[in-house]
Amino acid sequence: MTLPLRTGLVVGKFWPPHRGHQLLLETAAAQVAELLVLVYANPDSETMPAPVRAQWLGELYRGDELAAGPHIGRTPLHIFALTAGADGVPPDVADDFTQREFVRQWLARQGLHIDVIFSSEAYGPGFAEQLGVAHVSVDAARERVPVSGTLVRGNPAQYARYLHPLVAAQLGAVPPAEVPRVVFLGAESSGKSTLCAALAEACGTVWVPEYGRTLHEQKNGNLDYEDLLYIARRHAELEDEAAAQAHGVLFCDTNAATTALYSYYYFHRCDPALRAMAAVCGQRYAHTFVCAPTVPFEQDGWRGPEALRSFQHGMILMQLDYFNIPYTLVEGTVEERVTQVQNVVGAWPAPARR
Known part of the structure; x- marks a missing residue:
């Protein structure tokens, strides 16, 4: 199958990355030629800040050839960790217009153009409309992967089944095993x-x-x-x-x-x-x-x-x-x-x- 020559965007805290995030990224990667991933929060985690979470994402999709960078299938992932100090990330409590405008201006400063936004959140359609691009919703009802970063942060052990083993280990948790x-x-x-x-x-x-x-x-x-x-x-x-x-x-x-x-x-x-x-x-x-x-x-x-x-x-x-x-x-x-x-x-x- 020939992939469309367009660039997708996923924005999120990924705090921490969980299976729902992986479903979102993998669904997006299947529909674009390249995928941009922005990782940020303000205030950010002190123990697992955005650069660390971005590193975990890159490791989850690293292939045998490290030089090739993170990939999902044939689709390259360009993962960016943004911070309040270096990038001017607005507070999480800022209004929708401010959040969307921040992303639009950041992309413009980097000379990056996107064609479609993928999200699992209610803000997705409005976000895409303000940036003038298409939107694709992925499991917004959380039916396929019933978890959120908030739930995981509240009880890592209880929700470890929704975490990749690498990520679960960073939280001191272990996903339940089907067999000993x-x-x-x-x-x-x-x-x-x-x-x-x-x-x-x-x-x-x-x-x-x-x-x-x-x-x-x-x-x-x-x-x-x-x-x-x-x-x-x-x-x-x-x-x-x-x-x-x-x-x-x-x-x-x-x-x-x-x-x-x-x-x-x-x-x-x-x-x-x-x-x-x-x-x-x-x-x-x-x-x-x-x-x-x-x-x-x-x-x-x-x-x-x-x-x-x-x-x-x-x-x-x-x-x-x-x-x-x-x-x-x-x-x-x-x-x-x-x-x-x-x-x-x-x-x-x-x-x-x-």
């Missing part, structure tokens, strides 16, 4: 993938491979700092997708906490959004297993030297203790490890396994 998720951690070549595959077969369910490994190979080992947050975000999405096919339990190879460790290992720093995702791992998974680095080391060309395994193992255990996350150490052959895991999972009450 069991995560396996361990040093390189400690048997995590082999064990996950064996357990999935034995339990008649599915498992989620380590996405960091996938991207590492795709980029021929040349990961950038920004890739680490992307890995955690994409891995969380793959878990959510796999949960729909899981039966009773979902086995996951690695989590955001280990990705954060690798961020420090390779780049000596870690994005705050990735740190937040690491901090909620204790809530995201029903149980954590750590694979002892006692299986024969296999150098497949992508791993570090075998001497690192003991250090990596110790760092993982230290991190689990730091976050107060209980874990079970599994050792022995694959068959023995499968039995050890099944003994733990099989002891859960029946409702926990649904």
